[in-house]
Amino acid sequence: MILELTELLSRAVEEKLEDRLAIAFSAGLDSTVIAAIAKKHVHVELFTVGVKDSEDMECSERVAGEMGLPLIPVYLDEKIATNAYEKCYDMLKLDFHRLEIMVPVYCVAEAAAQKGHRVLLFGTAAEELFVGYERYYQYKNEGKDLDSLLKEEYKTLPQREIAWTKKLCNKFDIESRFPLYNKELAELMFSVPLDERMHDRELKKGILREAGKILKVPECVLKRRKKAMQYGSGVHKILLRKRAELDRLYPKEEPNGG
Template sequence: MASRLSELFVDAVKNNCQGEVAILFSGGLDSSAIATVAKQFTTPLLITAGVEGSQDLEAARKIASELALPHKEVVLSEEEIVKVYKKCYKIRNGDLLKVELMVPVFSCCREAARAGKWGILTGSGAEELFIGYNRYFRHKGKKLEKLLEKEIQNLPLGDCEAQDLVAKNFGMRAAYPFLYPPFVREVLAMPLKERLGTLNDKKPLLRKIAAELGVPKDAIERKKKAMQYGSGVHKLLLRNIRAIEEELAAKEELKRRKWENR
């Protein structure tokens, strides 16, 4: 079954590698799988955004070198993170957890646009398909299956919508190989027990697929860390979030008053 999924994943990536593309790259399992396949069809630009010394930058640097692909590092200062957060809030407002996810995406899309890329490939959907989030392990059987199906269906209104809006802001398109319909159908048709790992060994099926595809071993074995944490963005935003929210609230109030006084 893994071999069939590997074939479908190659199709998924190939379909999005027409012309100049970039990959939102952390050096982890999901983005490394995309990069490993993409290099068969094009020379993608790998882009990583993060604070100096962050886990994502260090891991991405190593895996990009192993893949022998061009790699752009976007090193974010505290001032830049705050500035980008405010821009992301204008694109799609929400609470800290929703908006902070957009900060590395915004920074990478901006760099991709500067490099003349038409689109950026991301790993969205991998956690839902291959049961990668810790919270999934609080559920079992049919309840877990229903939760996973619901979250996959909701991705176009969640993470994917946010990435779509950010990419569009730079005149680009975001693409999601893990959400290629034939691939999704094949994964969901498998018995849950064949997809489910443990809290200490998540996404075993995807790791098997990655091994078949020739993904570097360090990327296959790297433990998942959410983008806002692996990039170091979350920690710096926490230090500034109160001031940011007060400023944004004041601007909203000013807009409201201007509207009322028209």
């Protein structure tokens, strides 16, 4: 099954390639798998968003060096993050927790456009396919139907994260692509028993890590316990300090697209 998964991952990424493209990169498993496949075929530039000396930034510099790929750091501070938050709110009208996730997306799209890119790859759908969120484990422990939840959250990505990401990228004339949102990948992974998909609660995405070994993903990535982008990048800390002001200036409205 791991070999079949590796082949499907390779094909899914290859279908989304251009001669020159950018990858939203955090040195996490999802974006590194995409980079490892893409670099065999086309010219790739990695873009990492974060506060200087943040975990994602430091890990990305190390991993990009190991992979021999150029990395463009997109540094954030309070002013940049707050400005991006305002832009994201104006376009998406989401709540704080969703907006803090979209701030790095906005910043990476802007930076990629400034470097002349027109295509940007994201690792969206990995959490649903490979059971990457801790809340999924908690949900299952409560005796709830996790398999149905995973399928529903995967199915509705085009109305949620994918739609929001596309909207932000379109502002910069960037085409966002999502190689892991793939029918064949979904059919394979949802046919695997939940216990097999969830066998590594500490690091999570155990099956994807096994495929990553075959794809020559650096060892430090395979062993890394990845934080969500808003935490690993340092965005959460910045915006949390401004939370009261942001909630007052940008009140929660009904989200576009769900």
